[in-house]
Amino acid sequence: MPEDREPQEAPETVDGAEMEEAARRLGPRNPVLRFLSQNRGVTALLAVVILGALFTPQRGVNGPYLVNVITGHAEPLRDSDGAWNPPRFLTTKIHSDVLYEYAEYGLLAVGMTLVILTAGIDLSVGSVLGIAAVTFAYLLIARGTPPAVAIAGAAGMGTLCGLINGFLVSKLHLQPFVATLAMMVAARGGAKVISGGYKIQAGGADWYWVQGDLPEFMTWMVSPSYGGFLRPVTLLFIVSLLVMVVVVKYTRFGRYLYAVGGNEEAARLSGVPVTGTKILAYSLCGFFAGLAGFCNACRTGLGNPEAGTTFELDAIAAVVIGGTSLAGGRGAMILTLLGALIVGYIDKALSVNNVDVAYRLLAKGLIIVIAVVIQSRRRTN
Amino acid sequence: MSQAPLLQMRQIDKWFGGVHAVSHVDFDVRAGEIHALIGENGAGKSTLVRILSGAIQADAGEIVFDGRKLHMRGPKDAEAAGIAMIHQELSLCPNMSVAENIFLGSEPLGPMRTVSWRRLRADAESYLRHLDTPIDVTRAVEEYGIATQQMVEVAKVLSRNAKLIVMDEPTSALTDTEAQRLFEIIRALKAEGVAIVYISHKMEEIYELADRVTVMRDSHWIGTAEASDLAPGQLIEWMVGRKIETLFPKRSVELGEELLRVEDAVLRANDGTDRLLVDHASLSLRAGEILGLGGLRGAGNSELLGLLFGQFSHADVEVCLRGERVRIGRPSDALAQRIALLTNDRKTTGLVLSMSVLHNMTLASLKRMGPTPLVVPREEVRAALPLRQRLSVKTASLDIEVSALSGGNQQKVALAKWLMTEPDVLLLDEPTRGIDVGAKAEIYELMNELASQGKGILLITSELPELVEMSDRILVFHRGRITKELRGEEMTQQNVMAAAMSGASSHA
Ligand SMILES: Nc1ncnc2c1ncn2[C@@H]1O[C@H](COP(=O)(O)OP(=O)(O)OP(=O)(O)O)[C@@H](O)[C@H]1O
Numbered sequence: 088m089p090e091d092r093e094p095q096e097a098p099e100t101v102d103g104a105e106m107e108e109a110a111r112r113l114g115p116r117n118p119v120l121r122f123l124s125q126n127r128g129v130t131a132l133l134a135v136v137i138l139g140a141l142f143t144p145q146r147g148v149n150g151p152y153l154v155n156v157i158t159g160h161a162e163p164l165r166d167s168d169g170a171w172n173p174p175r176f177l178t179t180k181i182h183s184d185v186l187y188e189y190a191e192y193g194l195l196a197v198g199m200t201l202v203i204l205t206a207g208i209d210l211s212v213g214s215v216l217g218i219a220a221v222t223f224a225y226l227l228i229a230r231g232t233p234p235a236v237a238i239a240g241a242a243g244m245g246t247l248c249g250l251i252n253g254f255l256v257s258k259l260h261l262q263p264f265v266a267t268l269a270m271m272v273a274a275r276g277g278a279k280v281i282s283g284g285y286k287i288q289a290g291g292a293d294w295y296w297v298q299g300d301l302p303e304f305m306t307w308m309v310s311p312s313y314g315g316f317l318r319p320v321t322l323l324f325i326v327s328l329l330v331m332v333v334v335v336k337y338t339r340f341g342r343y344l345y346a347v348g349g350n351e352e353a354a355r356l357s358g359v360p361v362t363g364t365k366i367l368a369y370s371l372c373g374f375f376a377g378l379a380g381f382c383n384a385c386r387t388g389l390g391n392p393e394a395g396t397t398f399e400l401d402a403i404a405a406v407v408i409g410g411t412s413l414a415g416g417r418g419a420m421i422l423t424l425l426g427a428l429i430v431g432y433i434d435k436a437l438s439v440n441n442v443d444v445a446y447r448l449l450a451k452g453l454i455i456v457i458a459v460v461i462q463s464r465r466r467t468n
Numbered sequence: 469m470s471q472a473p474l475l476q477m478r479q480i481d482k483w484f485g486g487v488h489a490v491s492h493v494d495f496d497v498r499a500g501e502i503h504a505l506i507g508e509n510g511a512g513k514s515t516l517v518r519i520l521s522g523a524i525q526a527d528a529g530e531i532v533f534d535g536r537k538l539h540m541r542g543p544k545d546a547e548a549a550g551i552a553m554i555h556q557e558l559s560l561c562p563n564m565s566v567a568e569n570i571f572l573g574s575e576p577l578g579p580m581r582t583v584s585w586r587r588l589r590a591d592a593e594s595y596l597r598h599l600d601t602p603i604d605v606t607r608a609v610e611e612y613g614i615a616t617q618q619m620v621e622v623a624k625v626l627s628r629n630a631k632l633i634v635m636d637e638p639t640s641a642l643t644d645t646e647a648q649r650l651f652e653i654i655r656a657l658k659a660e661g662v663a664i665v666y667i668s669h670k671m672e673e674i675y676e677l678a679d680r681v682t683v684m685r686d687s688h689w690i691g692t693a694e695a696s697d698l699a700p701g702q703l704i705e706w707m708v709g710r711k712i713e714t715l716f717p718k719r720s721v722e723l724g725e726e727l728l729r730v731e732d733a734v735l736r737a738n739d740g741t742d743r744l745l746v747d748h749a750s751l752s753l754r755a756g757e758i759l760g761l762g763g764l765r766g767a768g769n770s771e772l773l774g775l776l777f778g779q780f781s782h783a784d785v786e787v788c789l790r791g792e793r794v795r796i797g798r799p800s801d802a803l804a805q806r807i808a809l810l811t812n813d814r815k816t817t818g819l820v821l822s823m824s825v826l827h828n829m830t831l832a833s834l835k836r837m838g839p840t841p842l843v844v845p846r847e848e849v850r851a852a853l854p855l856r857q858r859l860s861v862k863t864a865s866l867d868i869e870v871s872a873l874s875g876g877n878q879q880k881v882a883l884a885k886w887l888m889t890e891p892d893v894l895l896l897d898e899p900t901r902g903i904d905v906g907a908k909a910e911i912y913e914l915m916n917e918l919a920s921q922g923k924g925i926l927l928i929t930s931e932l933p934e935l936v937e938m939s940d941r942i943l944v945f946h947r948g949r950i951t952k953e954l955r956g957e958e959m960t961q962q963n964v965m966a967a968a969m970s971g972a973s974s975h976a
Pocket residue numbers: 484485487488489507508509510511512513514515516556862863864871872873874875876877902904
């Protein structure tokens with residue numbers, strides 16, 4: 088039998104070899120590489136954009152750029168008259184388009200992130216978008232109120248729906264899934280009640296008093312301004328997101344979201360106003376769905392009671408792909424932006440290559456799985 | 469002297485990111501021995517045994533068990549080899565029944581290879597009776613407190629018929645009586661030839677139980693010796709690398725004015741029975757006083773602390789605080805009155821495990837940090853650093869998730885959270901749970917310091933020496949009532965036990 092060994096001294100100071108080993112295990116030493124290895128969302132987004140640049144067609148040519156280069160069908164990067172003709176992913180227009188097309192999903196995802204951080208879910212955002220879009224169109228087109236009033240109406244309607252959700256979840260202790268499922272159905276009904284089941288549009292259904300022309304304001308919201316790159320709708324999305332990044336990271340409310348989602352009981356015992364935090368989270372989620380509804384009405388030029396159907400799934404997908412945990416308590420608002428952009432860019436890359444919508448849906452499903460697998464592997468390490 | 473040890477772990481090495489948790493450790497265990505594994509918080513004990521149980525994989529090293537080299541890919545492999553483990557952070561499924569938990573993964577099967585519920589229940593009951601814990605095994609685990617859950621874990625391990633059982637701080641949530649029962653079982657297992665690896669920070673337990681002791685420090689193996697050859701002073705020196713003169717620092721504090729008076733506090737059970745968990749308890753706490761609250765589990769002392777903090781949504785209490793009457797119905801009321809409660813279960817009520825060390829520490833103090841709704845990271849760090857230093861919280865950074873800390877260090881974070889609120893009345897329920905000797909002494913020092921600043925402390929602890937040494941006075945609870953007050957010379961472990969067991973009568 089081995090004799091008991093004498094005590095040895097643990098090295099008092101960590102020696103050089105040990106330090107080196109520790110540094111090695113923390114990842115690449117090069118700061119850029121280290122940043123990329125620690126921020127996989129950014130890396131994924133970069134990869135998507137670079138791949139997009141290689142695989143989108145040039146103006147006047149069909150097929151992915153890289154394939155055309157290999158087969159010798161690519162046009163020169165500069166036209167005969169000296170104008171640039173890069174693959175479409177290297178034009179500003181495409182980026183402005185992606186941001187514009189994802190603005191509505193993005194707004195929904197911003198609110199959804201707040202709710203998911205509290206370990207909740209909001210299935211009603213798509214329907215709330217619908218009821219807000221209809222409210223906005225009703226006020227602006229059918230009633231002829233000033234745009235500001237119509238926007239307030241849409242946002243107010245969304246906030247009200249969110250407030251009810253929050254109340255059901257935090258006061259009546261309904262499961263978020265159930266409470267917001269009920270709201271999803273009810274808000275869709277509400278949208279149809281307001282609109283009478285019709286699309287509210289200029290020169291539309293005759294039982295409304297409807298203006299003859301599309302209000303200028305709605306067209307302005309979706310036409311490129313600010314140097315031809317940004318549309319007001321896009322700007323609304325980006326500003327909302329940036330504001331919420333700050334709110335989540337640098338306010339007590341933001342911190343409380345994580346605490347409530349991570350361990351509600353411990354949060355309560357630390358003096359966190361659990362009920363208030365949840366109500367505010369759901370209300371804000373409704374508010375952003377209201378804004379998204381207003382954007383939707385402007386984009387489509389009408390108030391469609393069916394608008395936003397299944398949008399809640401896209402919003403949840405953006406949050407999850409970003410890496411915010413559905414179990415609550417882990418994640419960040421900025422990750423949601425990454426998630427939304429990753430989906431948006433991949434979708435765009437496929438669509439400019441004329442890939443059929445059906446295949447794009449298949450691709451989206453695949454991305455969700457891959458993203459979540461990557462996230463969960465990182466967590467277990 | 470002849471046969472090889474039952475277990476040999478050779479050159480085990482494990483990194484977590486840039487943290488070296490276990491570095492080239494050799495560890496062996498003989499059949500039928502009780503082998504204590506001890507060391508400071510964060511020394512790597514739990515990591516070493518989690519490798520042994522297959523919960524995590526080592527980066528390097530080999531494990532030879534019962535003459536065979538083990539290739540561990542998961543807990544199943546360890547279990548198949550005959551190794552069972554009680555984890556430091558309990559790992560039961562809270563919403564499943566006690567019986568289901570005990571047999572999770574090895575349910576007794578009936579003739580059709582379906583689960584035999586009758587046997588499942590009967591077997592579970594018999595294991596728990598064996599442990600003096602006769603509870604309803606069909607109820608969900610989450611309905612029971614942490615001590616009962618600990619016993620369920622023990623029953624689960626017993627049901628596996630293992631050759632080696634690892635227990636990572638099994639008594640940290642148990643009272644003395646419960647612990648004694650567990651020791652009897654451990655000795656019975658040993659007599660049957662089962663080897664036990666026993667991790668604990670309680671010195672008396674180690675000398676009571678262990679045949680051999682292995683000490684770890686800073687991820688390294690420090691030494692292994694027969695327990696009988698190792699004097700306590702020597703052991704502590706191996707552990708902390710220096711001598712600790714007195715564990716319980718002496719102090720003399722002038723008691724001040726009455727700080728808190730509780731009159732006829734009542735807490736009813738919320739289960740429809742209207743049983744009185746706290747039955748007209750009255751006490752008075754003076755500034756500078758450390759008042760110990762003794763009693764068995766469920767005697768009402770923990771419940772009283774919860775009540776005073778507004779923990780229970782179905783009950784509130786009116787107390788006299790600094791001479792004024794205040795009503796406390798919610799934790800935020802208590803916080804506003806500068807009352808703080810360290811609960812006895814850091815995992816479910818103490819910490820938000822998914823948040824960082826820093827954010828846990830400041831969670832209860834955010835409101836006090838400034839009038840605006842903004843949080844200022846710089847301020848937070850400034851508030852946290854002194855506490856990290858004072859409590860020697862071992863963490864690579866303040867920004868890592870608190871779940872990545874060792875158990876004892878998590879406990880320190882929970883304590884730091886409440887100290888940061890600068891309370892006048894500190895309600896401490898098992899403050900040193902899972903904390904190593906060195907840090908314990910530091911925490912006692914800190915309690916004395918707070919007392920000398922005129923704060924009042926209500927202290928509950930299942931470690932009788934701690935209760936007796938730290939308290940100025942002890943109130944003993946029995947079935948919800950305060951049945952005994954012990955002062956001065958009367959404050960002995962025997963008297964506390966006697967009063968706790970039998971109510972008022974025993975001690976004249
Ligand atoms: N999942 C993890 N991720 C990162 N670091 C970890 C993880 N688990 C443990 N560590 C680190 O490894 C070291 C050893 O931890 P371990 O839990 O083994 O300590 P311990 O000896 O059991 O301490 P205690 O007495 O407090 O329970 C600590 O520094 C801890 O922070």
